[in-house]
Amino acid sequence: MAPSPSGTSDDGHDPTHDTAEVMEHLARISAELSPRVPELTRTVNDYLATRITELGEEPTLLDLLSASIEGNIETIFHAIRHGIASDNLEPPVAAYEYARRLAQRGISVNALVRAYRLGQQRLLQAAYDYIAEDAELSVDLVPAVFQRLVDEVSEYIDWMSEKVALLYQQERDAWLANRTTARESQVRGIIEGGHIDATAAAATLGYNLAARHVAVIAWTHHSAPDTVDGLGRFTSAINAAAAAMGSPRSSLIISRDQDTAWGWISVPEGWEYEESLGDRLNATEFVHLALGSAHTGAAGFRLSHHEVMRVQNVCLAGRTPAALSSHDEPGMALVSLLANDVEGARSWVRSVLGPLAEDSEANARHRSTLLTFLRHDRSYTATAAAMTMHKNSIRYRVEMAEAMLGMELSSNRLNIEAALYAHSFIFVPGEQTPD
Template identity: 25%
Template structure:
């Protein structure tokens, strides 16, 4: 194997690399996911204003993990970190930072924070594995060279991508439109005529807001196109006459769909029923707000879609591909305080809050049964099972609860509405790792 990194060409350095640093690279690759979470947690602590959205956290986790795997491979192969191309997810972060109006200095600060966390990990590994002081010194010198050269090159390339994107952004009408969207959502813009002109979208109409997102970028770099197609399919399903698109980063897109007349109940109910929307491919999720009118409706329907997205993120893989705010409104309200929500669910449901498939089925059946005003037949119709099955499951649920639900109070229905979000509520936040 040809050694590319000049400092490793010395015989003593090659031995230290083989015995200490190459195994460290292998371990770094295996630990990349955990190390990425710890790095992003440090970023959130130092620059919380840059992580106001769960999707931005996810973007940074994906990007950081990809960079760590790349650095690990360079160390394993004794490669030259100055010759690598940045992972697509890392470049996407730099470009999306322009759209989110993140200062370049803050973007560079994120690199430094990640570098600090990775260096601490590398230092601990070397000290643990190198018992000889001379070998330890050589290993630390080589590791420092690799890490600093990699981060320096990454920052140069990220800065270039940022500046190229920023120049194009400032020349485009998208910048004006994005600024107008942000001011409307922040309730600073209250003039409908001026807002319509800046957006090039008439706000004096009926709107439905939606957010489409994925958990990680596609390898082909077609993420934004896939999200755009999904939202176009939703607009078609809803019978929208015009659409406004607003990027929320590399993995998420917001949209407003409008028409002169109010959106029909049938079109919105189709979303609840899970009607197939053209253009929605596996992996794409959509959260939909309720219909609203005018400037306030424009703002409110987006906020509702954002709340629905948060609930879907808490539910995880079990969540539906398309979720309407009305169907999760109670869960959205109840899970705002994560710790309180988790405590409430556990207190009200007890053993019925268990996360196994069988218990989850009992809880879902009980929830539908109570929603249908304790009607076995209507619950059976919704669940597509026999009424006797509904009765059997309700009795089992009552056994787990330790009480009858014949005259139960509102807290049970609220806890059941929040229960699907329990896995996400119980997951440690990145800053708790």
């Protein structure tokens, strides 16, 4: 541990934490730490994810959480470098937006404020390690500089916590006043598996729980333009999907926040998902739809919703540009389970596919051909027809892929096929493969 900030040096100098010398060093250190903001953001973000479980319940919040942390750390260093008092600062936009989103989702304000307190603790821990190793600081100045940093950060966190807590409450009140609370409460009860009075639920929701359901999630990224009427846009997209699916009834649509809506579409008994469904929708490049599988009754309502939540996780993991993704797509059900641990799944895929997993146009062609080949029972003729290519070209690509795998398909077909599906859904084009 460093000596107490109240300690006195051998030459009689008392390095109290408010001297000009201390402030000069702290300003310099803040400038040196600024390029490390992304690294510090990841450190704080990872720490919060392990301490506050509510913050990681829905993947769509994670980008905003990270942006909020980054904005706060940048603002802290900027204020220290230039000697700006908290009252003269502008709160980071992402921090305000994150507070609004938690209020809209009904996540406790305690989770929001606690995140600031724990984030402060983790940031100071990382900063102390840097200060203690700073070659330009004498030993007797370390505690004084660190104490001044603690004071500056604590003042900022206290100021910022008050602002986001107030904003949270205002947003929560407004959100509750403008949404159909009873319908959302009823939907949550069904999803959570509580006792359901089907007649009362149908009256509250205006939707028949005895029907055959396909759950749907419509969402857009928070940076997409024209998000003011998000629910109207999502309603149009879900209704268009319902019409294309031949739904005989009105869909149930619940707003989650300005970027997300949940829905349930009633489908006929004979309905089955077709891969051409997405082509029949007039979707925009900003709205994405994910579908669960079709199931019946309250249990089916719940099951399809859990499925579509996992499908959305896959879409977010892969940054997929697809307008429509479904739990019924070949391989999606399996990959959606793997996507609970995206990095673990990617590591496994690389271990199975080896060099074939690397990002290149040639590898992409070989993976696509090999997956189509496996889907067509390893028939060169059927694969050639499906891909409108010559059979010899298919044979060449398959042989090249097998050579890169270092094994024959028959020796590990299940893992190879699963890994190919996972690669197609959760790998980001252009992403670098770790060493």
